[in-house]
Structure formats: C-alpha cells, structure tokens
Amino acid sequence: MIRKVATMQDSRLRELGGARVLVTGGGGLVGSRIVALLKANGAQARVLDRLDAYPHPVRRLFDIDANAAEVVLGDVREAATVRWLIQQADYVIHAAAYADVAACTRKPEVAFAANLQGTQTVLQETLRSPVKRLVFVSSASVYGNGGDDVQEFTESQPLVPISVYANTKLWGEHQVRLMLGGSEGQQYSVLRYFSVYGEPQVPKPGSHSWMVPWLSMSAQLGLPMRLNGGGRQVRDMVHVDDIARATVLALIADGAADQTINVGSGRGTSVREIAEVIARHYPEAELIDAPLPGGDPLGGYADTRRSRELLGWKPTITLEAGIDRYVTWLKSNPDVVPNWMAPSSSALAV
Known part of the structure; x- marks a missing residue:
C-alpha cells in the first residue's frame, strides 16, 4: 500500500527538487510522512533508523521502502554510518529519538543514549559535512506544565521540563545552538512539535502518549x-500531514534559519x-x-506567530x-x- 501525500500542495517545496536529505528516524510515523513529502517534491530522502520502535505489521503501513531512495538499518550513535550518510546529504532532518515519555521515565539510560549521544554524533558529523541546514525535531514538552490556567506557550519563555524525555529534548536544543549557531555556511532550525496524531498511528504498550x-x-x-x-x-493537536509540511518547509524557509519555532495549531x-x-x-x-x-x-497551546511569519505555515x-x-x-x-x-x-x- 503506497500512502498518498495528503498535505496541501506548496510550490515552495519544489525548491528541494534533486536535493539529498537524510532523515534520521525516518521509519516512524512522522519521519515516514516527511520522506513521502520529500519524494513528492522531487527530493531524494535517505532514512537512517533502527526500525524497532514499531512491530512489523505497523511499520509496513508507513511505506518507507516505497518513498525513500535508501533505507539504512542503523543507529544514530554509530559515527561511521552517520558520517557516510551525512557526507552524501545537502540537508538533515534529525527526528530519531527515544520518543515515548513513559518509556524514557522507565529507562532514562536508554533515553540518554539515544537522545543525547545520538544527537551529539549527528551534530559532530554535520559540522564535518557539506550540509546546508539541519532541522532538529524537539517537543512542546520542554515548556513543562501550563499551570492552572490554560497557557499559550511562546518560544522565548522560560523552559521547565518535567520529564526525562523533555529534558533530553531541551539538551538537544541547546547543543544544536552551541555547535551549529556559529558554524560558517551551515544553518539550523529547531521545531517544537505539539501533539502529533493521525492515521496510521498505533499506541505502544505501557505508554500514555498517542x-x-x-x-x-x-x-x-x-x-x-x-x-x-x-x-x-x-x-494542541496537529495532524501528522501538517507536521510533515512544516518540517520540510523548515529546510528551505529563509526566515527559519537559526530559529526555534513552535509547530502547533x-x-x-x-x-x-x-x-x-x-x-x-x-x-x-x-x-x-x-x-x-x-x-x-x-x-497548553502554541503561540503560532513564528510558524506563520518565519515558515509561512499554518495547519x-x-x-x-x-x-x-x-x-x-x-x-x-x-x-x-x-x-x-x-x-x-x-x-x-x-
């Protein structure tokens, strides 16, 4: 079953025609949607993924093999593998993560290995590569609790994460800025996803997400x-098709360079x-x-001014x-x- 890209067409994405994009974590729900959108706009997407986040009957629904130019079974902590793939890339979308909040709480050592060590490896190899821009997938969980009143989360407000997962994402954001912020000829964008949903999402045992x-x-x-x-x-619920479009736009939108942007409704x-x-x-x-x-x-919910102004995006x-x-x-x-x-x-x- 080849899944059609159901997102609204955006002529700006045609700028990626012929571009080579590495998508770490491209075998998951969001990553696979990103890969499909890249293919639909003429880009060549390569996927690096352990392919162990979902059982095979679920994973086959994501159509990774149908849309990716290449799928590499591997870990973002493997420097040689990451180096080989990044040296062939014009852009990187770093979506690979141990992304289950409850699982990160149960196994913080696994979260640290995947989300800290893995991110550090990707950043180190990006600095040594011809990559033009890296998009780092973060999370609205870095904001922490919204309090008793419903809160609008703004990118510039203080961050108080309350989970292991959120803490690893906040560290990743800081590390991206530290390593790529002053890099000559290379740019980054940090995207804080709010609550992603959409078919064919399937829950995981022991989780309270999704x-x-x-x-x-x-x-x-x-x-x-x-x-x-x-x-x-x-x-703040955002459909995976809209999430994918915002992420791919962040590769090329001039205003998104070296910026942190909420992706929410x-x-x-x-x-x-x-x-x-x-x-x-x-x-x-x-x-x-x-x-x-x-x-x-x-x-809470997203302040969407930056996503509208810097990405020209709305769900x-x-x-x-x-x-x-x-x-x-x-x-x-x-x-x-x-x-x-x-x-x-x-x-x-x-």
Missing part, C-alpha cells in the same frame, strides 16, 4: 476510554474534549477517570476532520489494533 489512537481503539474494542488525570490536560483542547469528539463515532463508549501519570504535563486539517479521518481508517482496518489491547478481565476491571 491519545487519539488509544482512545479510539479502546472505544472500538468496547473498553472504557480512560481519561488520565480526569482529562483536564490541555493539548494555536488551539488548546482538553483531553476530555478530544475523547468526546471520538465518542461521537462510538455512541456506546464509556469515559472513565484515571490517575495522572508522572511526567504528563497539564499542557490545514482541523481536529474534528483529523479525528474523523483516523476513526474512518481504523474502522476500515480493524486488524491494526494491537493484540495486547484486546479485552480481558484485567483490562475491563480498570
């Missing part, structure tokens, strides 16, 4: 839709409200409250339309629901 697939699949299985923290957390929605939108598709769904996991921020897919797309896809592909989510006596007793 709320749209979690809640949708729970409802489809007849399980309660668990609202951690009562669903009072606020999220500017709309804050509570987790409970998101669940209620999903529940419209499942009239029998039951919403129940559950404890708030550690490291799960109360959240094109509303939350309601994106959820409708996701549920429609899920109902058409019920076999994508992981076996570990299937109803059991223990699951139904939560």
